[in-house]
Amino acid sequence: MAQGIGKALVWYNTGVDLLTTSVATVESDGEPYTLLELVGEADVTNSDSLRQVLDAEVAKQPRTLIFDLSGLRFMDSSALHVILRASRAMDRQGGILALACAREPVAKMLRLTAADQLIPVYASVSEASAG
Numbered sequence: 313m314a315q316g317i318g319k320a321l322v323w324y325n326t327g328v329d330l331l332t333t334s335v336a337t338v339e340s341d342g343e344p345y346t347l348l349e350l351v352g353e354a355d356v357t358n359s360d361s362l363r364q365v366l367d368a369e370v371a372k373q374p375r376t377l378i379f380d381l382s383g384l385r386f387m388d389s390s391a392l393h394v395i396l397r398a399s400r401a402m403d404r405q406g407g408i409l410a411l412a413c414a415r416e417p418v419a420k421m422l423r424l425t426a427a428d429q430l431i432p433v434y435a436s437v438s439e440a441s442a443g
Contacts, residue, residue: 331358333365345376351383354391366398378440382413399431412440
């Protein structure tokens with residue numbers, strides 16, 4: 313949908329999907345880990361909200377924080393920055409942040425930015441929880 317403002321056209325995507333998050337503590341072979349599921353699109357419009365969620369989870373000082381990205385269809389550089397920041401914070405407190413189940417658009421972003429060299433990326437949550 314476009315709206316005219318003077319001579320310029322501004323485009324609004326009315327089909328934008330919001331980012332939703334869910335957090336659970338999971339027990340795997342006696343080792344608990346925090347599972348954070350991201351669903352939708354993570355971009356500049358919701359990176360502040362994502363930062364708040366991640367800061368809150370990192371502050372709980374989990375030993376392992378795993379992001380299930382299977383429901384994430386898109387991620388821009390601002391969202392990636394938030395995730396890298398959380399990874400550094402986890403590292404500083406002796407914890408591990410891992411990514412799992414990245415769909416191709418997100419996996420491509422991780423490869424192109426070499427973020428997959430900074431944060432472990434696994435094909436499944438079970439592989440990530442096994443380390």
